[in-house]
Amino acid sequence: MSENPVPPAAAAAPAELPVLRIRDLRTHFFTGQGVVKAVDGVDLEVHKGEVLGIVGESGSGKSVTALSIMQLVASPPGRIVSGRIELDGLDMVKLDAAAMRRIRGKRISMIFQDPLASLNPVLRIGFQLGEVFRHHLGLEKRQAVTEAERMLRAMDIPSPATRVRNYPHQLSGGMRQRAMIAMALSCKPELLIADEPTTALDVTVQAQVLNLMKQVCREHRTALVLITHDMGVIANMCERVAVMYAGKVVEYTDVRTLFRRPGHPYAAGLLRSLPRLGGNARRLQSIEGQPPRLTRLPPGCAYAPRCPRAQPRCREEAPELVRLRPGQEVRCHFPLEGSLEGSLQGSPQGPLEGALEGSLHRPIPAALHAAPNAAPGAAR
Amino acid sequence: MSAFLEVEDLRKHYPVGRGSLLKAVDGISFALQRGEVLGLVGESGCGKSTVGRLLLRLLPSTSGKVHFDGVDLMALEGEPMRRMRRRMQIVFQDPYSSLNPRMTVGTTLVFPMKVQGMHRGQEDERAAQLLQRVGLDRSAMNRYPHEFSGGQLQRIGIARALSVDPDFIVADEPVSALDVSIQSQVLNLFKDLQEEFKLTAVFISHDLSVVEFLCDRVAVLYMGKLAEVAPVRTLFEDCRHPYTASLLAAILHPDPERERNKPPLQLSGEISTPIDPPPGCRFSARCPKRMDICRSQDPPTVAIDALHQVACWLHAPGAPSPG
Numbered sequence: 001m002s003e004n005p006v007p008p009a010a011a012a013a014p015a016e017l018p019v020l021r022i023r024d025l026r027t028h029f030f031t032g033q034g035v036v037k038a039v040d041g042v043d044l045e046v047h048k049g050e051v052l053g054i055v056g057e058s059g060s061g062k063s064v065t066a067l068s069i070m071q072l073v074a075s076p077p078g079r080i081v082s083g084r085i086e087l088d089g090l091d092m093v094k095l096d097a098a099a100m101r102r103i104r105g106k107r108i109s110m111i112f113q114d115p116l117a118s119l120n121p122v123l124r125i126g127f128q129l130g131e132v133f134r135h136h137l138g139l140e141k142r143q144a145v146t147e148a149e150r151m152l153r154a155m156d157i158p159s160p161a162t163r164v165r166n167y168p169h170q171l172s173g174g175m176r177q178r179a180m181i182a183m184a185l186s187c188k189p190e191l192l193i194a195d196e197p198t199t200a201l202d203v204t205v206q207a208q209v210l211n212l213m214k215q216v217c218r219e220h221r222t223a224l225v226l227i228t229h230d231m232g233v234i235a236n237m238c239e240r241v242a243v244m245y246a247g248k249v250v251e252y253t254d255v256r257t258l259f260r261r262p263g264h265p266y267a268a269g270l271l272r273s274l275p276r277l278g279g280n281a282r283r284l285q286s287i288e289g290q291p292p293r294l295t296r297l298p299p300g301c302a303y304a305p306r307c308p309r310a311q312p313r314c315r316e317e318a319p320e321l322v323r324l325r326p327g328q329e330v331r332c333h334f335p336l337e338g339s340l341e342g343s344l345q346g347s348p349q350g351p352l353e354g355a356l357e358g359s360l361h362r363p364i365p366a367a368l369h370a371a372p373n374a375a376p377g378a379a380r
Numbered sequence: 381m382s383a384f385l386e387v388e389d390l391r392k393h394y395p396v397g398r399g400s401l402l403k404a405v406d407g408i409s410f411a412l413q414r415g416e417v418l419g420l421v422g423e424s425g426c427g428k429s430t431v432g433r434l435l436l437r438l439l440p441s442t443s444g445k446v447h448f449d450g451v452d453l454m455a456l457e458g459e460p461m462r463r464m465r466r467r468m469q470i471v472f473q474d475p476y477s478s479l480n481p482r483m484t485v486g487t488t489l490v491f492p493m494k495v496q497g498m499h500r501g502q503e504d505e506r507a508a509q510l511l512q513r514v515g516l517d518r519s520a521m522n523r524y525p526h527e528f529s530g531g532q533l534q535r536i537g538i539a540r541a542l543s544v545d546p547d548f549i550v551a552d553e554p555v556s557a558l559d560v561s562i563q564s565q566v567l568n569l570f571k572d573l574q575e576e577f578k579l580t581a582v583f584i585s586h587d588l589s590v591v592e593f594l595c596d597r598v599a600v601l602y603m604g605k606l607a608e609v610a611p612v613r614t615l616f617e618d619c620r621h622p623y624t625a626s627l628l629a630a631i632l633h634p635d636p637e638r639e640r641n642k643p644p645l646q647l648s649g650e651i652s653t654p655i656d657p658p659p660g661c662r663f664s665a666r667c668p669k670r671m672d673i674c675r676s677q678d679p680p681t682v683a684i685d686a687l688h689q690v691a692c693w694l695h696a697p698g699a700p701s702p703g
Contacts, residue, residue: 057559156648173424174650202423203586207630207645229560232632236639255636273564274634275593277616283571284593286564290529 017089018045019190019223020069025083027061027068030076034295038064038078040247043321046191046240049221051214053238053255055228055270057291061247062227066193069225070110071100087191106136109184113196115176119168125152125179126164132186151182155212174205181213188220195227210237231274235259243267246292246302249321253328261339263330266303268340301333309334383411383447384580385435385548390444392430402655404430406604408444409681414547417574417581419595419612421588421627423651427604428584432550435582436468437461448548466496469541473553475533479525485511485536486521492544510539514569531562535569542577549574549581555590567593588631592616597687600624603654603662606681610688620690623663661693669694 027039039061046052054062067073069085071092084091087107092100104110112118120128129151130144139147145164152160155178168176177197184192194213198206214237217224226237234241234255241258243251243266251264262268272285289306292298298305304314313333321331392405405427412418420428433439435446437453446453448468456464472478479488489507493499499506508518514535525533534554541549554570555563571594574581585591591598592612599609600623608621619625626647633639646668654662661667664674673693682695 057561172650202651203630204423204626204645204647205650207632208648210632211644230632231560231634232639235634235636236632259634259636270560271634273561275564275567275587275589277589277592277631277633281593283568284564286568287561288565290531290562291559 016047018047018086019050019088020044020046020225021084021086021089022065022069023084023086025065025068025085026081027064027073027078028081029078031295036294037247037297038294039068042083042242042244042247042249044225044242044249044252046223046225048190048223049218050240051217051224051226051238053226053228053234053241054244055231055234055241056244057229059246059291059294060244062244063195065244066110066195066225066227069191069193070104070108071095072110102136105132105184105189106187107189108191108193109187109189111177111180111184111192111194111197113199115173115180115200116168118180119176121168123167124164125166125168125171129164129179129183129186132183136187147186148182151186152179154216155179155182156208157182173201174209177201177209178212181209181216185216185220185222189222191223191225192217193225193227196229197226198233199228199230206233213237231259231271243270246297247294248302248331249329250303250331251329252321253330257325257328259340261336263324263328263335263337264303264332265307265309265334265336268336269306269308271340301331309336384414384416384449385412386445386447387411387435388445388447390431390434390446391442392427392434392439393442396655400656402653403604403657404654405434405441406654406657408601408604408606410599410606410609412580412582414580415578416597417579417583417595419591419598420582420584420601421586421591421598422601423586425603425651425654426601427654428601429552431601432470432552432582432584436465436470436550438470463496466492466498466544467546468548468550469544469546471534471537471541471549471551471554474557475530475537476525476557478537479533479540481525484522484524485528488525488536489521489540489543492540496544498544507539507543510543511536513542513573514539515565529562530558531566534558534566538566538569538573542573545577547578547580549579550584551581552584553586554583556585556587563590570594588616588627600627603651603657605662606689606691607663608688608690608692610684610690614688620684620688620695621663621692622667622669622694626666626668661691 022042022044025039025042029036029038042065044052054065056062068080073080080093085093126145126148129148133139133144133147149160149164152163157163157175157178171179198209201209228234238255240254242249243264245266251262251267258267259271262271269287273287275284287306292302300315300317301319304310307314311334319331319333321329324330324335388409390405390408394402394404396402408431420431422428430439434441486504486507489510490503493503493506508521511518511520516532516535555566558566567590583591583594595612597609597611598615600607600621602623607623608619615624619628629645647666649666652665660676661674661679664670667674671693679691679693680696681689681691683689
């Protein structure tokens with residue numbers, strides 16, 4: 001448990017039922033400007049004790065995916081138009097509001113980016129944390145506050161007896177986020193969803209909070225879905241990663257494969273555009289253009305307008321998520337096959353192009369396109 | 381006095397009631413050569429944005445001096461100060477709030493030129509050229525900020541800063557509000573323009589990898605004081621201040637092997653309040669190498685070499701050894 005193993009790509013099919021299984025999720029927003037397909041065909045799985053990262057830029061659909069899992073999509077204008085979200089085999093999309101309330105905070109919890117906005121400013125920390133114990137475990141008010149204090153202590157918050165009597169504004173940013181984690185974990189949920197949990201925190205505090213999350217999830221074998229735009233956080237925390245672009249998962253693989261040999265040109269572009277310490281690059285590689293507007297998605301692959309490898313086919317026909325290697329699925333007609341690493345470790349100023357050139361125009365074998373599991377929306 | 385920008389014991393204290401002082405910036409000195417890019421790094425609340433604004437006199441300082449190209453900035457008033465402002469510009473963090481939503485991009489770019497009486501009669505042409513230089517189409521002139529994405533707006537913000545041919549730019553977290561794929565575009569642009577316009581710049585950031593890419597030297601700020609100033613390579617390879625070491629250790633590298641094999645962070649706690657700070661080193665409460673003297677006396681600034689200074693008792697000659 002302690003050495004934080006990353007399962008090899010091949011070990012992606014344990015016999016155990018996944019804690020969370022999402023099948024062909026589509027969450028659309030019906031606005032005056034048209035239908036925004038914020039999430040449009042997402043398939044994911046998280047097993048007990050596993051950390052799944054969802055990475056993408058603003059508008060890629062990662063937060064809406066999280067809200068959909070929690071059944072917290074604002075409706076109207078939003079609606080889950082199709083798909084299944086199974087918690088231990090139970091499809092939550094079909095549940096009514098009361099049943100969902102019994103699950104939220106007990107079996108699934110969520111941590112948001114801005115802890116100040118997710119805590120009630122006029123209620124004491126102890127009362128807010130205690131609510132979980134009162135609501136789900138039926139504890140008395142005083143007992144609940146005692147439990148809250150115990151949780152704060154477990155989160156390394158100094159003088160928890162004082163802190164339970166504090167209001168949110170009296171806590172620092174890092175402490176608030178620890179309190180949120182305490183609240184989220186207080187019923188030992190099977191699944192924790194963290195949406196950019198450390199983005200608002202300073203680097204030194206971020207490292208502390210991430211370590212804490214990793215530790216408590218490991219202790220309880222809580223499955224964690226970690227949403228972030230930060231590849232450093234992904235590298236530190238996750239075992240499997242889903243890269244999202246324009247409402248779709250474009251690459252789904254284990255963390256080492258993603259960083260070593262990303263298959264989707266967008267994933268590779270993201271990794272190459274990062275300034276790296278010790279890289280000493282004269283210029284950064286960048287992805288040209290802008291992320292697409294979700295109301296005006298191009299036909300074919302949404303990334304095609306920015307993709308250096310785009311062919312006419314990419315502009316006409318939307319690619320399906322297909323298996324590139326065991327445990328690596330990529331939504332691309334012409335996925336990359338070479339390694340990213342050599343090109344990054346060499347001298348980052350020039351030969352990047354060259355290093356990738358080899359794989360640039362080599363079409364992938366037809367057999368891969370026609371993978372038997374490439375039925376629309378299926379991600380297996 | 382040959383430095384282009386010379387900052388001496390700069391302070392900004394805010395009274396916060398009952399005789400208490402919030403010491404946002406508390407005695408900062410450094411010098412910048414012409415064409416040099418200094419990265420100013422530190423955590424939120426450490427005073428880095430305040431320093432940026434003090435350098436440009438966008439905020440009045442409590443005390444201290446700023447010499448800009450040999451001129452004592454703090455002594456300038458009225459018209460001479462207004463003329464000086466042409467030479468010193470700023471790029472803000474949030475491109476959405478730093479452009480006037482009711483002005484077309486053209487008006488926004490032409491405005492500083494009109495104020496400074498530059499490029500008379502050719503303001504529009506100059507603005508259009510600038511737009512092209514930052515990678516936008518001339519047609520952007522007639523459009524409004526809401527029609528652009530964050531990355532495009534930041535390009536416009538940069539064009540506005542350059543419209544009056546400044547020598548000195550303060551960039552306050554110019555890419556941290558942008559998406560990852562857009563950040564690298566803007567960073568490349570910034571680097572090209574800095575070289576092309578021979579700008580001297582202070583680049584404020586919390587992201588050390590961004591600073592490494594852009595800057596010649598780095599100043600690490602902690603609770604209103606400089607912990608360490610060093611050439612960028614030296615800082616990453618041979619930093620001397622325990623806080624700098626903690627900052628570097630806390631960086632999450634986009635490399636799973638490295639992340640999984642690194643030792644746990646030694647640092648605990650958070651930056652505390654700069655209201656009436658206790659005597660001694662500001663970092664002493666969190667420092668893994670704290671000694672008794674750190675609690676009672678401010679550390680001296682020690683020169684490791686001509687370009688590398690560190691404010692820490694560990695490196696003070698004649699100070700007690702740790703343990």
